[in-house]
Amino acid sequence: MIRSESWCLSQAHQPNLLFLAIEMPHMNGFKLLSKVKDLRFETIFTTAYDEFAIKAFKHNAIDYLLKPIDENDLLQALGKARERLQTNDLHFKFHALLNQIGKNTEIDGKISLPTMEGLEFVKLKDIIR
Secondary structure (H helix, E strand, O other), X not given: OOOHHHHHHHHHHOOOEEEEOOOOXXXXXXXXXXXXXXXXXXXXXXXXXXXXXXXXXXXXXXXXXXXXXXXXXXXXXXXXXXXXHHHHHHHHHHHHHHHHHHHHHHHHOEEEEEEOOEEEEEEHHHOOO
């Protein structure tokens, strides 16, 4: 049974990957996902119901594993999860770098140019070419 306290706890730990059942005692998996404001994790659905697969993929699921779970299917799903998490990590780092570069140029407004005498700091607004 998933209680709101345990879900808050899992959000506090910020999981990268969530194995989620469709049918649970007090709430289904889709309703649980709809309660999360900021989805920062990937999801693999594990269920005995094959009729929810399309809905799961519309919720951006990595995979949809039918119970009983086949070991090869699980390993394949984990491989997909690893690839997606690595890709997401690279995108996050790239955007963080661009964001940081943008902040630095706004604050400093200067660029350093190497010269024979050392470095010369030039205002960005003064650069024509």
